[in-house]
Amino acid sequence: MVKVAIVGCCHGELNKIYNSLKNSYVELLIICGDFQAIRNYRDLDMISVPNKYKQLGDFHRYYSGELKAPVLTIFIGGNHESSGYLQELKYGGFVAPNIYYLGDFGSIYYKGLRITGQSGIWNEHSFMNRQVETIPFDNSTVRSIYHIKAKTFLKSYLMKDDKCIDISLSHDWPQDIVHYGDIRGLLKYKPFFKNDIETGKLGNPLAKILLHNLRSRYWFSAHLHVKFSASVEHENKKRKGSLTNSLPIEKKFKDDIKEESIQNEKKLNLINKEELSLDMDEENFSNNDNTPNKEELSLDMDEEYSSNNQEPVNKEEISLDMDNEFSDDKEINQIGIATxxxxxxxxxxxxxxxRKYIEYLDIESTNSSSDENLYFDKRSIAINKVIENFVKQNSREWAKISKSDLLSIDTSLTTLVDELNREISFEVSKLNKLPDSEFVIDQKNFKIIAPIESRSEIPLKYWQNNQTDNYISKFMK
Structure with missing residues (x-):
């Protein structure tokens, strides 16, 4: 059993989060994005937020060694990140002692828990961009760099195998997830979600596919700045694909729910009219491929909401029973490996x-282990190698794959998926011959490479990271 704390959007508030953990005996902290690993003032040139919100935050003190995270912390990237630093660790790595970034895509083991995730958010206009964003970022690329790309999605999709994934992470919500939980309760706090819910535009369609394909025991997200829980029952068929899964309730709301949401919207209109503000995403887009995404949230969306106390106080913020919203279902804790x-x-x-930004869970792993080291998931290593080689060596075939192909991957790309899975299995078989010690993610490999917090002039560049170099030399050749 692993005592896990889950946090929504961090926004650089590490000190507050770690202070919340005091006397909680947490073994692992998971942060679901908008972490903001800002090392110095130059990193502020590589984050997509309005200028008035560009501040160092707490992270630089952990990067420099002035402070150390009191608990092992794992995070994914969101849409408000120090994108330069995260790109230096695209395959994952420790951003500071005891703080680990999963990478664009990644999967690791901790005490037997298998944790996988992908960073960024969905944007249909840049999903198929095949050009890599480079420094210096402009008003377009500073945003498109955190949009999930086709290659990253394909890697995540291929994580399905005969082993259970305990935890999956995405910054934005899986599309249609609201239909598996309390929509009425959600609309009390976020009435302006109504239209996007009715039209199916709320959420990430890639995450929806992964949700049903990977069938993780738990799925954690952030981004929409509200607490919401749901229970998704998959089809009773072994590893069935996602697109045939029907919703548990009709997408068309009942009249009473519509009427209730309308009344709530009137009450909260002045407070919430900027909740989905695009003020950080509307500035001078240089091409049509990076049209603003209506779900790229503004950092100022909660100022009035907070000061007017419109959201209910979470008096049980440090509740181990998660406010009774999650039951410790025996079926979940005693699942079969692939079912x-x-x-x-x-x-x-x-x-x-x-605000309800933190919750606690006791999660029993399906691969019991007391080892406190982080371990690379061999399958994720194999996937990185196979997909990177495929994209480089089969550029014409890769270029022929369309957005619609990937959004219907369960049926449109079965031959390719089968071929890639065979190559991945072959690579995993080679990795299986190596001792377990080869897959330990040693935080002693963390080094301070970029200059620490300083107002002196710092070059605008990618700083070559030894952890990425080690990963490539060890696993990608």
């Missing part, structure tokens, strides 16, 4: 006072 039929979903708020 998990239920995914428990939880999204959390941003780190602000009186």
């Amino acid at each position: 998990n039929l239920t995914t428990e979903f939880l999204a959390l708020d941003k780190c602000l006072p009186k």
